[in-house]
Amino acid sequence: MLSIRQLRYFVEIADSGSFSAAAEHLFVAQSALSRQIKDMETQLQTPLFERTARQPRLTAAGEAFLPRARNLLHELTKASDMATQVGSGQLGTLRLSHSSTVPMSGWLLGNISAYLDQYTGVSMDIVKLSSEAQLEELAEGRLDVGLLRLPVLRQREGVQIVPLYSERLLLAVPPNHRLAVDNSGRGVDLAQLKDEAFISIPHPQRGGLSYLSAELCMRQGFFPKAARVVSRKTTQLQLIQAGFGIALLPESMQDIAPPDIRFLPLADPDCQSTVALACRQNPTALVERFIKTCTVHCRSEPARDSGATFNSSVD
Numbered sequence: 215m216l217s218i219r220q221l222r223y224f225v226e227i228a229d230s231g232s233f234s235a236a237a238e239h240l241f242v243a244q245s246a247l248s249r250q251i252k253d254m255e256t257q258l259q260t261p262l263f264e265r266t267a268r269q270p271r272l273t274a275a276g277e278a279f280l281p282r283a284r285n286l287l288h289e290l291t292k293a294s295d296m297a298t299q300v301g302s303g304q305l306g307t308l309r310l311s312h313s314s315t316v317p318m319s320g321w322l323l324g325n326i327s328a329y330l331d332q333y334t335g336v337s338m339d340i341v342k343l344s345s346e347a348q349l350e351e352l353a354e355g356r357l358d359v360g361l362l363r364l365p366v367l368r369q370r371e372g373v374q375i376v377p378l379y380s381e382r383l384l385l386a387v388p389p390n391h392r393l394a395v396d397n398s399g400r401g402v403d404l405a406q407l408k409d410e411a412f413i414s415i416p417h418p419q420r421g422g423l424s425y426l427s428a429e430l431c432m433r434q435g436f437f438p439k440a441a442r443v444v445s446r447k448t449t450q451l452q453l454i455q456a457g458f459g460i461a462l463l464p465e466s467m468q469d470i471a472p473p474d475i476r477f478l479p480l481a482d483p484d485c486q487s488t489v490a491l492a493c494r495q496n497p498t499a500l501v502e503r504f505i506k507t508c509t510v511h512c513r514s515e516p517a518r519d520s521g522a523t524f525n526s527s528v529d
Contacts, residue, residue: 218290220254221283223247224262228280232269305335306500311343311351312361314448315423316489319469321379322361329507336500344446345422349373352494358501360492363464367421376491378508381464383427383485384477388457394476401481404434411441411459413450422446423487427462430485451475464489 226236227247237244255261262276272280299305316322318340330336343351346368348360353370366375385402387394393402415438416425424446431438441459444450448470450461455472464487468477491508493501 216254216257218287220250221287223250224254224276225280225283225287227251227263227270228272228276299335300500302499304333304503306337308336308338308500308504309341309356309358310338310361310504311341311348311357311359313345313348313363313422314342314446315363315464315467315487316361317448317466317470320466325508329504332507333503344420346420348492352492355494358493358498359504362490362492363423363426364488364490365421365425366490366492367419367425372495373492374495376493376505376509378489378491380486380488381466382483383430383462383480383487384465384468385460385480386451386454386463386467386471387460387476387478388454389474389476390457391460391476393478401479403481404431404485405436407431407438407460408434408436410439412438412461413441413444413453413459414446414461415440415444417446420446423462423464426487430462430482 223236223240223242226240227233230236230239233244233247233251237247240247251262258275258279260275261273262279263270264273296305310326312318312322326338330338343357343360345360345362345366348357348362349366349368349370351357352360352373361378362375364375364377369375385393385407393406412427414424414427416422416428428438441453443453443458445453450463451467451471453459454461455475462480462485463471463477465477471477491505493505497505
């Protein structure tokens with residue numbers, strides 16, 4: 215089997231016009247160079263050069279072999295460069311998922327744009343999955359990065375979760391709801407919601423926003439009453455609009471909500487929800503670069519009137 219070194223030696227001799235010049239360019243002894251070419255000719259069972267007193271000339275076999283040898287070396291260089299770029303996270307496809315309550319807007323879209331602008335050889339494949347499904351896909355290696363809301367009740371082995379930022383929760387109500395009419399800009403006390411119908415009720419085995427909402431209500435002495443139609447997905451926006459009930463939603467959900475849904479502030483400033491990034495332990499360079507982009511933006515994001523706070527302790 216011919217070696218890469220032999221191909222490189224052969225092409226260099228053809229380009230330089232002599233064994234001595236090629237040896238000088240390659241920083242090898244001329245005798246070693248001659249020996250490698252002789253081995254090539256033995257393997258190919260045909261001479262590649264005519265040795266003359268002045269300079270070697272390519273034989274017909276050498277002329278036929280030269281362009282293919284050049285192409286092989288060129289393709290090898292391309293393959294090596296591609297492997298290096300993929301291994302360093304500069305090339306490839308990042309498989310990302312987000313939960314329905316982490317909308318593709320604002321901060322998230324800004325991070326994706328910054329990441330893709332910096333790494334032009336990277337593309338992204340984005341899907342929407344529940345937090346539990348994201349963790350499963352990550353554990354099975356079918357997903358690279360997940361974006362979800364805490365808390366997570368069931369952790370997966372080999373998956374790490376990194377808190378990114380928190381944003382305040384708002385009360386989402388239909389346009390004609392009594393609190394939308396009577397609130398006058400005042401914060402709503404959670405205790406006022408005891409008799410309201412909630413369109414998002416926690417699943418016994420799942421965490422996330424609905425679990426957090428129920429936990430906040432239980433601190434006020436009641437468990438949220440289920441509406442006749444419930445959902446833990448983006449569908450809840452349409453249910454609120456149709457008047458089926460209310461929900462506690464993160465402020466960023468306003469970006470994708472129908473315009474007639476009213477979002478009311480809560481009196482308790484501690485009513486906040488945290489968005490976290492999930493990935494496999496010992497992530498690839500591709501994933502590490504995305505995490506770095508996200509965490510750098512978290513640290514550098516200025517204080518906002520919206521009440522979002524960013525985790526500055528992420529390494």
